[in-house]
Amino acid sequence: MTSRPARQVWEAALGELQVQVSKPNYQTWFEKSLGLSYQGNQFVIGVPNTFIAEYLDRNQRSLIEKTLIGITGRDVNVVFHVDTNHQNSFNGGDVRGKTSLASTLRFNSKYTFDSFIVGDCNRFAHNAALEVAQNPGHSYNPLFICGGVGLGKTHLLHAIAHLALANNIKVLYVSAEQFTNEFIIAVRDRKTEEFRNKYRTVNLLLVDDIHFISGKEQTQESFFHTFNELHNSNHQIAVTSDCPPKSMPLLEDRLRSRLEWGLVVNIQPPDFQTRLDIVQAKSQQQGMQIPLKTMELIAQRGQRNIRELEGYINRVAAFAKLTRALPTPELALQSLQDIASKVPQNAAITPTVVMEIVAQSFQLTLENLKSRRRKETTLARQVAMYLIRQETNCSLAQIGQELGGREPITVSSACKTIADNVNSDPGLRQRILNIQQKLYAK
């Protein structure tokens, strides 16, 4: 085991660190690092500059060492080495092949509509984003995308930017935090005119994580005026947030009502099928051949959000490479073992768990839910069928069996009915969302 190449060990560690630290943190400090050498206890990590080396050394050393010890099973002493050449070798041709546009505008070149997997949980948001990118100022204005962390909000915003740019539309993408900082600096340096011009002369303004301006009165005021000017000239605004405008605390009412003018779309946690599609797509992108059973296992585990799911895929991939083994379900189980222990024990969603929560939601007993006779429980049963289909990998026949011995065709049409109605019936959507949240919280 001593000769495991540093590079692969570090890739495995990165897979793990990605799930342990926040995304901005990961991107800023870890993403461009590389395992350089591993001899005796000394593990040398290459980083692009001194700033990063110092930061990691001071703040992340113990986490990194713990992670490496977990992987190598030996004591590890980490050394950071500034290596200006390593970025190219790490990223391969990827970086050099891209146009400079993406990097200067700081859009992630991977966040496009093409790489965005559409499922029931995000179809609405995806379609609205596409519409806005193709027809800015003439569709929903503003477009307000909300949802929990790691569900693809930033990805969609960047996708809008890429598409609009390709159509020569003047786009500005900014995080609400950046907007706030720039505003503060502009006021301090008496450059508010410049600030105004920058933001009010674009055709499409994309503001990520708008909830950041909650409670910041002056920034809200500035955003309010920016909003009005753009909106009055039919220029498009799209924002993301971790909650809908109505639940944003400390937001001025006039701004709240502006944000509700257009379309508010919600991204929900991904269902099983979407997670499976994502695992499939991402492993293909990495050029990995993963058997279906393994992909299902990963999709079962990474239930909370897509960022977590990506971390799991990377981890399994790195472990397979590291041990030169095939990514079998056993290997996946093994490599996700200690992460999985941080997830609540009964994280695997079974038909019974789904049925129990659905029954609770409709105030029925489990027997009533399964009963063959009761007509008034049809909706509850359809919801149960739909959710079991979404959240587990049971076949239609198995689901029919679970719910009082019904035919696969009945299950199939129930799933379709709910899938159709979930987009047009907000009450039903909310109910399903609540049930899913309970499932994931289990």
Ligand code: ADP
């Ligand atoms: P958020 O901004 O909602 O916190 P991100 O947009 O940063 O989430 O998404 C987290 C990660 O998951 C990103 O790497 C993103 O590419 C990926 N991701 C999210 N949704 C999808 C999707 N539907 N298809 C493919 N990848 C996705």
Ligand code: MG
């Ligand atoms: Mg985001």
